[in-house]
Amino acid sequence: DQQVKQNSPSLSVQEGRISILNCDYTNSMFDYFLWYKKYPAEGPTFLISISSIKDKNEDGRFTVFLNKSAKHLSLHIVPSQPGDSAVYFCAASVGNNDMRFGAGTRLTVKP
Amino acid sequence: DVKVTQSSRYLVKRTGEKVFLECVQDMDHENMFWYRQDPGLGLRLIYFSYDVKMKEKGDIPEGYSVSREKKERFSLILESASTNQTSMYLCASSPPFYEQYFGPGTRLTVT
Numbered sequence: 597d598q599q600v601k602q603n604s605p606s607l608s609v610q611e612g613r614i615s616i617l618n619c620d621y622t623n624s625m626f627d628y629f630l631w632y633k634k635y636p637a638e639g640p641t642f643l644i645s646i647s648s649i650k651d652k653n654e655d656g657r658f659t660v661f662l663n664k665s666a667k668h669l670s671l672h673i674v675p676s677q678p679g680d681s682a683v684y685f686c687a688a689s690v691g692n693n694d695m696r697f698g699a700g701t702r703l704t705v706k707p
Numbered sequence: 708d709v710k711v712t713q714s715s716r717y718l719v720k721r722t723g724e725k726v727f728l729e730c731v732q733d734m735d736h737e738n739m740f741w742y743r744q745d746p747g748l749g750l751r752l753i754y755f756s757y758d759v760k761m762k763e764k765g766d767i768p769e770g771y772s773v774s775r776e777k778k779e780r781f782s783l784i785l786e787s788a789s790t791n792q793t794s795m796y797l798c799a800s801s802p803p804f805y806e807q808y809f810g811p812g813t814r815l816t817v818t
Contacts, residue, residue, distance in 0.1 A: 598749075605747070630806055639711070639797055639809030640750070685749060691804060694740070694765065699749035 599623045600688050602698035610706055615673040617701050619686030622667065626688040630695065631660060631671045634683045643684075644671070676705045710734070711810035713798050719816045726785040728813050730798030736808075738801045739781035741765075741773065743794040744812070750797060756781055757803075788817045 601620045609615045617631075627648040632640035646653040646660045646669070653660050659672045673680055683702045689695040714729035732739065738757055742750040742765075752765030754773040762773050770792060774782045781800075785792055793816050799807035 600749075602749070632809075637811070639799075639811050641809070642806040645806060687750075694752060694755050694763070695807065696752065696766075697742070697750035699747055 599696045600698040602701050606702045608704045612675045615676045617671040619669050621688050625690050628689045630687045632685045678705045681705050713810040713813050717814050720788050724788050726788045728783040730781045732800035736800035740799040741783045742797045790817050793817045
């Protein structure tokens with residue numbers, strides 16, 4: 597039973613537009629949430645995180661929103677660039693130790 | 708720069724063979740993790756370790772064991788490889804309560 601779910605396996609957006617990637621979780625004990633980005637033939641790399649005491653965290657073009665009541669988080673990329681094309685994994689943990697990952701969303705940004 | 712290295716990028720083994728996957732990190736991290744990545748399932752945690760000689764089961768430990776004799780090295784062992792263990796295996800390390808750094812992965816094929 598997956599505790600972290602990414603229901604969209606793929607997303608395609610036009611360069612310059614906003615990309616919104618969504619993630620839902622079931623375990624109310626999760627208190628730290630992260631997004632990782634993965635290019636082919638490479639390991640995932642950390643992108644951005646948010647703790648449960650916040651509802652928004654921003655880093656340049658990337659913003660993560662957390663809605664604890666809905667057990668939902670999202671990653672916004674504005675503006676999207678072709679180099680953002682990758683698989684994005686949502687992850688959640690209790691105390692930022694062992695994490696649980698979603699299935700991933702493949703983002704394609706078209707020039 | 709944190710570096711997590713995995714012994715092989717590609718590995719082909721026969722059913723029933725004993726398989727060793729090695730992971731080494733050079734940042735003196737306490738925590739180390741083994742995941743497998745499968746299409747539609749994302750990253751699933753197999754085993755993790757918070758310290759030398761310590762190990763904890765993740766979500767899918769069946770058919771696997773691990774060894775952590777030195778802080779920098781975390782080995783995943785398939786005692787008797789089976790075709791359903793064909794997968795991408797990812798190792799990660801982290802300090803406590805910090806995001807994880809991943810190696811490039813080992814694509815294992817069991818025939």
